[in-house]
Amino acid sequence: MNLRTIIEDLKRHAVTYGVLSIVLQAVFFRESISVVQRFLASFYWMFLLPGAFLLMRWRERWGFTERLIAGSALSLAAFGVLSYHLGLLGLHVRLHGLLLPPLFIAAGLLLARGGDRA
């Protein structure tokens, strides 16, 4: 994995985000753009982006779409579990959405350095 791979992935994220923005705005056509964007941006930041990065190690095995979908499910799972314990340890839940996604992204990048192994 190198910087180019990450940039390629980020480009795909940008396209996906744009497409999802259009879909969500069409579904919620009575809602303001700012609310839809706040809704999507926060969800994307918390679960979709870290999810795809978490599975980056296996990028050759799974295409971007599958990695994004399965990674998001994984990210929701890991977030929910860790958030509970971090809360019990005293870290306010308001901070979890800021701190956990970069942690997941970093973990995914670290894992990806090892290549496509189990």
Add this chain to the structure above:
Amino acid sequence: MMKLRKAWIDGAVLLFMLAVLLHLGYGRILEHRLDHGYPFGYLAADTFQHQSRSDGVLRLGNFRYEPIQHFIGIYPHFPGYYPPVFLQLAAAWSGLSGLPTYVTAQALPFLTVALAMLLMYHIARRWHPVMALLSLPLFPFLFLSQAGVNAFTWGHWPQVTAQLFLILLVWLLCQPFWNPFLLAAAFASIVMGYTAYAPIAALLVAAYVTLALLTRTLEKEKVHALLIASAMALALSLKTLHLFVNILIPTQGEVSVLRDWAAGGGVVHLAEFGLQAWLLVAGAVLSVMLLAKSIRERGQAERWLPLVFPLLMLVLGFTNLIGFGKRAFFLRLLWPIYLSLLVGVTLYHVGLLVGKKLTEASAAAISLGAILFIALTATASAGGSIMSPEMWQLLSWLRDTTPQDAKLFFFYGDEFIGDNLWNVHRYHLRVMPEAVVEALVNRSARRFWSTTINSDTLPFTLVPADHHKENPFIWGWSANNSYEYLLLRERDMCEQDYLIFVKHSRQPVFAQYGQYLASKLLENPWFTLAFENDYGIVLRNSMPGASCIKEGPIEAAP
């Protein structure tokens, strides 16, 4: 070029399906607006239960204690016993985005179900890409039966959300390698998402191991990964399991045989899938035949799991008949996702029978057409809310303005269904409607009213009531059948700090009577009008305990 075209077909189909299903479910139920300024699309008490609990977690910062109990102050240190994953997700999302918890808690089941569909499609693709595409037309049925829609508007949110993690587990098990960290996250999230699904996770693993043994493909590395993942998941979910054993099992661990569940919003039946029910049944038979044939050929176990999974979920959906009760009905809610591949199997073989081997492009076209047709003919009703903007304004005022130790007294209101009032995050009493009826029949003004402490009742249902724990592991609590005494009692209206009376009711006499009482209370100089809007009024009592109303016949017709 061919690969690119296939990827494009795949992406376009999934995007179209996602858009249609979001429109059909989430969009339609919310009348195409995300934030109405108050909880919209909330049609039962459980919706507010999950929303207000998430809101409480956000306010407290963690789920160490049950927020509702903590705020009302009777058992402030009663442990947060509910499976925490959903609450944490809703609270953290709200904390980051600034969106209210009534938006984030409601959105989670819709979005996780959307992910579940997309992930299930990728599981099905491992069996056969064309069959996977042909399986898509079953997905819209998620929002076509009334029971399906009710799952979202009546609040089966944590259960629905946790089913994504069951599908994630299957996706992971379908891989040719197993990573212990990924498996551990799936296991732990199932236990901490909805603990009752833990046996299903075990069953899925058992299904894989059985298949692997039958095909003689059980690998040592996978067994190692499984053991490590199980140990990690156990460590992560130990606290949840501990609370589950000591709190939820004594109070809600009953084995019940249910055939219907009107109180829970109804049950999904196979017949509701119309023509697709026949395709589905045929698909089940075909799948069993395919499995029997394939296992003899000794393929890899993970290759067959996509086909075993729907069969397993079909059978588990009927376990209501052997005591799994409403939990079986929760699984049925996602039958349109779980069983979709069975429809794909049938359609593909029908194609073969008529001498046409379908390609991905033709399968995609058939599916898109079918999804569009089904979506356009959708009939299940949705929309509306128990909450109104004015009622939400009143509750928000109480939550944001009154002191934390204030005692609130809710007189009769059509919308006072219990859990929606939890949003005040204060000790509050709710007058029993039958007491109001009795007072009206007797045409009398009262000071003492039959009331309930409006709260999560579970801490009151466990004995001993002081929640003394002699053994740190097994607390020995049991269900208390006479717990209602603790909650339901006659209490003095004059002792409360804030009294809430509505202005309107479907039976106007209820509201008129409440307004009459309020006018009598305001004759005391220590009572003031603290808040008023179109929905109701809030009176502030600055001398709690002082005699505030003359008991006896009412002085004028209300």
